[in-house]
Amino acid sequence: MVEVDRAPGIRPRPTLARRLDAAARGAVPFATTLALVLFAGAIAGLPGEEALRPALALCSVFAWTLLRPALLMPPLVFLIGLLCDLLGWLPLGVATVTLLAIQGAALRLRRTLAGAGLAPSWACFAVLAALAAGLLWALASALSFRLLPAAPALRTWGFAVVLYPSVALLALWLSRSAAAPERA
Numbered sequence: 314m315v316e317v318d319r320a321p322g323i324r325p326r327p328t329l330a331r332r333l334d335a336a337a338r339g340a341v342p343f344a345t346t347l348a349l350v351l352f353a354g355a356i357a358g359l360p361g362e363e364a365l366r367p368a369l370a371l372c373s374v375f376a377w378t379l380l381r382p383a384l385l386m387p388p389l390v391f392l393i394g395l396l397c398d399l400l401g402w403l404p405l406g407v408a409t410v411t412l413l414a415i416q417g418a419a420l421r422l423r424r425t426l427a428g429a430g431l432a433p434s435w436a437c438f439a440v441l442a443a444l445a446a447g448l449l450w451a452l453a454s455a456l457s458f459r460l461l462p463a464a465p466a467l468r469t470w471g472f473a474v475v476l477y478p479s480v481a482l483l484a485l486w487l488s489r490s491a492a493a494p495e496r497a
Contacts, residue, residue, distance in 0.1 A: 368472035372480035378419035404456035
């Protein structure tokens with residue numbers, strides 16, 4: 314959605330090119346998260362690769378929600394979670410609920426973590442990723458009507474904690490360049 318600036322001053326006319334530019338900049342968080350999820354699905358041969366897709370999705374949703382929450386809205390997170398469920402052979406709704414929970418937690422912590430740097434957000438994410446991995450495991454077990462092994466959930470948590478700084482720095486760089494609406 315393109316917001317109309319109502320502040321007094323001289324502004325360029327909202328031409329079609331400017332609107333398309335603003336829309337493309339607004340789609341960067343969703344496109345980045347989608348690309349990471351699809352990239353994780355394209356990797357073959359890694360041990361525990363089934364845990365990589367939800368880990369990258371958790372990292373990206375958390376990072377983008379902290380940086381630009383208006384650009385990664387809950388319906389888009391829902392679609393990413395649904396794609397993770399379909400590509401990862403999880404019961405439908407497991408990744409969706411987990412990603413929406415991570416987004417909600419990130420929104421609650423956004424003011425606390427704003428300007429705090431990478432280390433505090435990484436520590437907070439590590440705790441939330443552990444809770445999210447537990448939620449993934451619990452929901453998948455409940456929907457499978459059997460107790461599933463916890464190893465994939467632990468691998469998801471491990472991948473998420475290790476990959477978060479890279480994903481967060483990528484999101485930070487993109488939020489200051491490609492996703493910056495003030496440059497549109």
